[in-house]
Every structure is written in C-alpha cells, then in structure tokens.
Amino acid sequence: MEELQESKLGSKKFWDDRYKVEMANFQDHGDPGEIWYGEDTVERIIKWMNDTVAKDSKIVDIGCGNGMLLIELAAEGYTNLFGIDYSEDAVTLAKSIALERHFKIDYSICNILEGLKGQFDIIHDKGTYDAITLHANVKEFRRKYLENVRNCLNESGFFMITSGNWTQDELNEHFKNYFVCTDSIPIPQFKFGGKTGGVATSVIYRKL
Template sequence: MEELQESELGSQEYWDNRYKEEIENFQDHGDPGEIWFGEDTVERLIKWIEKNETATKESKILDVGCGNGMFLIELATEGYTNLFGVDYSKDAITLAKSIAQKQGFEIQYSECDILEHLDGQFDIIHDKGTYDAISLNANIKEFRGKYLENVHKALDPNGFFIITTCNWTKDELNEHFRNHFVCVDNIPTPQFQFGGKTGNTVTSLVYRKI
C-alpha cells in the first residue's frame, strides 16, 4: 500500500500552534477560522444526513478531529441536538467551546486523542480532514489500525461513518477500511487542495460497520 509523504500537518504541534493563532483571531475579530474543504462540502454532508431516513434530530453525532467545530455548529443550526466533538488539540477545543457559547449552542466538546481511545456509542461518526492529517504522520501504518479500531468500536452497529478526504481516492479508502467498514454511499463533492497536493478531488464517503 502506497503511503503519503510525511508532513508537518501530521503532528500535534502543528495543530496546537495553528489553533493558538485561531483563538487570537476569534477573540480579536470573531473569525472562527478555516472551514476545511469549503462550505459547499459541509452543505452536501448535512444534506445527506437530513435525507437519511434513520437519522433524527436527536441522533448522537460525533465529529472526530472537530477543530473549530464549525461542522457541528452547522448541524446545531439545522436543529440537531445530540452533538459531540473531540480533538487532541486543547486549543481547538477551547476555540470550539467559545464559538458554540457565542452562538448559544450546547455541544459537548472534549480533548481526546482518537488514536488512544474513543468513548461512547454514536449513530453517526463524522471525519473531515482528520484521517488525512493522521495519514501525513510517519507512523501511519500503526495509527491506521488504531484509528479504525477506535472508530469501529464507537459506532453503533446500525450507524454511519462519514469521511471526507482529499488525499485518498474511494478505492484507496475502501482498501484501508476493508476489514472494518463497507462503503454504502458516495456524496458528490467539489474540488479542493490540501497538504501539498494540488488539484485533488475531495471525496466524501459513507461507510457502515462490518
């Protein structure tokens, strides 16, 4: 299996420094920071959840590597009430909590390295750019196993795992995930670039537990 070239985006230090700056921007100008892969992508993901017959406004939804939490803010805006976000960067969680508080939403955020553990059971687990970031670490081979094991364990047997990536194709993800998840849908996405690669197509895929 071919891996990506290591990059600083695969290290916690990078994200800690980045969110420190984003907290300052939020405090100074109210700017929540980056919407990874753009608002179009977020809209399409939320539309998919809204159309899904088994998802309700009370579905328990976890965003892994939630960053500033803007995906969960969009879900809260649409009336979803059972929302959780985890990130290993303490500053990301501080930023996400400040944004949710300012907007008057109750979202449960906690600091957590998803490669260490993921507690609870969720109807939907969402990842936008987090597996991409993890894939840019030199230890990806070991990390991939931990990521898959923890996400698989935390997903309800009838739940959905939705992942958006710009570094992997559908075939590659299917190959990485084949012992844990099966792909059940492909959400159309616009073009974007990330992590040194240009012209990549963003891929949003929906998986169910094997």
Template structure:
C-alpha cells in the same frame, strides 16, 4: 515514506499535534480579538454536503447521537444545528488540540450552543468521554464497548493522521484509525468521512475489512475536473455502515 494501498505519503508537520496546536492557538487569539471563527477546512460546500447527507440518512427526527473526530473549530457540528435543527445535546466533538477545543467552546458560547460537548481526546489512544445521555452498563465498559454513536463524522482528520510520524515498526498512525473509529459506532450506525488525499476507492480499500464490521453505504458526489487526461473530484466523501456482526 508512508505506504497506504500503494500510495506514498511522507511524514509532514500537517500530521503533528504541535502544528495543529499552533494553528488553533492563532485562530483562538483571532477569535478573541476580532471574532473571526477561523478557517473552514475543505470549504463551505463540503460542510453543506455532509449536513445534507446526514439529514437524509440519519435525520434529526431520530434524535441521533453524533460524534465528530477532529472537530477543530466546530463548524460542522454548528452547521448541523443551524441548517437541520439537530439537538445540540446529542452532538459531541473531540480533538487532540486543546486550543481547538477551547476555540470551539468559545464559538459555541457565542452561538448559544453551549450544549454541544467539546472534549480534548486523542481517539487513537483513548476513548472519548461518555456524554451524560449515554448509559453504558458496567458490563459493556468492562468489555471495552464504546459503540455509542449513531453517526461518526470526519472532515480531514484521517488525512492529517496519515501524515503523522511512523512508529518503531515503520507504520503510520493512520493504520489504527479504521478499527478505532469502528469501535465507536452503534450497529447500524454510520461513519461519514471526507478526504482530500484519498479517492473513494482508496477509502473503501482502507476501511472495508471484516475486522471492522463496516460495509460501504454511499458516497457524496462533487463536481469533477479534468487535468492531464485524467478526471476526478477535489474531495471524496464516503459513508460506511456498521453491521451487527
């Protein structure tokens, strides 16, 4: 059983690479057969709200470098281009599923967005490859500095990682996530994460540590519902900003 700030999560196939390889292999075959781009995880509303938040706080006029963790079929990155005219050359998606990366690349080709970079990468254990527009010095590379991104996005990846198998110390792989994600962000840049398993307060508790140099910035509001005397929203979207120290 995984414990995160008092919340218990059991390991699940939803946290395994094998599961997501199978899911995206099916979606890739479907795309090839009938042109179906696959499921929009968390629905179009979450996509639209994340794009709107980005346009307000990291506008395309600033020509930001944007990275999505667990980009799947690429829908969120495609929406940034289609809805707000972000530069495809400054967008990158990484996923540990080779089928997801192949699907995203295939859809990008169909949409004439081949300039969006999609790479296979397990960011908990390796750094994303440097895009051509990033020019880190050798000194930065030697120091392990990979803070190249103005905005890092996550829609459901943190949730999936939280369901992964525990290590020999009994820790969920998600314990590595906040520090690894923070490393990728430029000082002053943002992490915008959307979750269906964690509330806003739980995300704050997991990410706001001095080690990560992250501070709370804002959140996205969703319609609320009431059940059993309690009220809440279906999703939580929270933005954190990286400080200079």
C-alpha cells in the same frame, strides 16, 4: 499500499500552533477560522445528514477543530452533538464559538488514536484521517484509528468521512477489514498537504 509523504500537517504541534492563532483571531475579531474543504462541502454533508439522519441521533465529529460543522448541525436542529479534538486550543475555540452562538455541543479533548468513550450513531470526520495519514507512523496510526472508530460506532450507525487526500477507492481499500461503503457524495477539487489535485470526496460506511 502507497502512502503519502510525511508532512507537518500530521503533527500535533502544527495543529496546536494553528489553533493558538485561530483562538487569538476569534477573540480579537470574532473570526471562527478555516472551514476545511469549503462551505460547499459542508452544505453537501448537511444535506446528506438531513436526508438520512434523525435529529436526535448521537453524532460525534472526530478532529472537530473549530467545531463549525457541529454548529451547522445544531442550527439544523440536531440535539445530541459531540466534538473531540486532540488540540486543547481547538476545543477551547470550539467551546467559545458554541457559547457565543448559544448552541449546546459537548466538546472534549481526546486523541482518537487513544480511544474514544461512548457509542455513537454517526461518526463524522472531515480532514482528520487526512492529517493522521500524513504522519510517519501511518500504518500503526491507521490501524488504531480504524479500530477505535469501529469500536465506538453503533451496529446500525454510519461512519462518514471527507478526504481531500484519498480517493473513494483508496479509502475502501484502507477500510476493507473494518467497514463497508454504503454511499458517497463527490465534492469539488481541493488541495491538501501531501498531495495536490484529485477530488475531495465524502464517503459513508457501515460496520462490516
């Protein structure tokens, strides 16, 4: 399997530094920060959720960053929302945004590679697997990521991932011992870290 070239986007320091700046921007002028892969992508994800997922489903966003996807879900009426990120400043920023907008979202600091407590109906990832697979230790990180995601997904739950670095075929290959693809939402082109071009895609999996 061909891997991507290592990039600073695969390091925790990159994200810690970035969210320090984004937190300062939020405090200074209320800017929540980057919407990774754009608003259109978020709209497509929300539409898929609205067509498929009950409003009280237990949903976790892994590597939630500023939490804007969860804010959108809360605004749509989803009530059982969790966000985790390994960057403390990301979690502080996400909590601040949720507080300001009066949404109840449960955020915590957690490295998905070290495991995640709880069982979820929907596990969502937008850009986190992309970041993890830009680390030099990609093979071990991928295995831990997939084991931990599988372990905390309910038997009938969905794992939804949006990637700008990997095609659907590549994701299917990476996940083949853990998950089976059930659906996908193609989205417009985006450029990210190690690779340019290609089409960012949202793919939906169930446990094998």
